[in-house]
Amino acid sequence: MSEPGAHPRELISAYLDDELAVEERQAVDRHLALCERCRRDLASLKVLARAVADEPVPDLPPDLAERIGRRIDASALPFPKRRRYLVPASIAATIGAIGLLAVVQWRQRAPEAPAPRPEAVAEGEAGQDRKQDAPAQAPAPRIENKAKEEPERKDVFAPVPPAAPVPAPEPASPPAAKADERSYAADAEALPAPPLERAREVDELSAKSVAGLRSTGSVGGIPNAVLCAERWVDTAVLATWTVSDERSSVLDLEGIARSVGGRVERVDPYPAQLALVVPRARLAETVAALKRHGVTGLDGTITPEEGFDCVRQRVSLTSR
């Protein structure tokens, strides 16, 4: 036991900390009784450990707690967004109801319109089918006139059935409904027929995501509930996504998360925030997918702490 290779240095270190099992400790005791060098090492480690513990650390700055408080106050940006979602909920519901009326009227008038290009017909029918599906299952408020800004987004997400019914919007007062109905109907008629290529431009990742949502809730045979269910570290980056249809966007995010083996959860108490909790190894992929969907604020290199298998990326949804 006195040869260099036989000195149980790791055990002696743990012996010092009283972190050995009884049998290991007895073995080290026997070795120490015979090995002067290890006894000397043990004595040195004791001195060293004491010295490390006694090493001076600068005093805590007296105002550090206050500075931390100020930084927390400054970083509490989501609260205004919460109000933004809560306060105008009734307004959004009213607009949504008006929008629905506008769409219905637009559909009724559509056959009277001049015959469009064949591809436009195909696209228009597809669009109508989608629009019929979603409100029929969940008459959630939608701001339909914003569809012309990103019509292709609905191509991807409209067929997805909603996960839970959303309360019907409050009926609008008749005069306001008429006024806004005209406005929205006019907007709907003004929608240009999207090129067929754009209709086919289905994001591959999103397609997988949609498929994932329709699945039995597993990725690669592993139930989603166990993926990144416990330990994760936040990226410390709050991304922003301006959306016209929150519900579809939520499904979008969940699809992205599931496609990389992760999940989506609400971020309490911030109703406008969602978090994608994904495997660390798939973070770059997730970020790329988010960027492709128009999520902003992700330009910096994200370097979450090591030691966590999963990473949380928050996205703040802002209604157009």
Place this chain on the structure above:
Amino acid sequence: MAFFRPMSDPGIRRDPRTDEDADLVARAKGGDRRAFDLLVERHLPRVWRVVYRVLRHREDTEDVVQEVFVTVHRSLRDYRGDAKLSTWLHRIAVTRALNHAERAAERVRRSSEPLEAAGEPPATTPTPLHALEAKELRKRLADCLERVPEAWRAVLALRDAEEMAYEEIAAVLGLALGTVRSRLARARALLQECVEAGP
């Protein structure tokens, strides 16, 4: 929606004996800012020590410690109590500190070369540490700690300075128990060799 399950998972284990912060955490989760400030007051000194022992740079420590508590505040809602608050908090602190050290690696202030991993100590009889004068020991130790990798300084800080058990260190660093034991032994051997060798 179906995938937004409530956070109160029935599988969560909670040990009320060890988590003295439970009440403050609950209040802070409910939006009680004063409760969070109290949590900061309770944990700030220890977090400060640990982060400093990893970084060994006062200004960097100030920055990182602030980031730690901002992160804690932001993530507190998702803290389920599976681990002690202090463990969870120190995990954030150490990983933040190590990340910071990694980012700062290219603008290292130190001129010394980092130490290589220790093998077996030299066959010649080293200077017994207990024979060194306290002042000389402190000086050598400070010099050598500067040259030890931050990840090893972290394990030394948690064990020797904060007297954490291996199990808690494993939880803080996200390492297996055996890895903690071997890393600590290697760090100590490295430090011992450096200090004994002298300037």
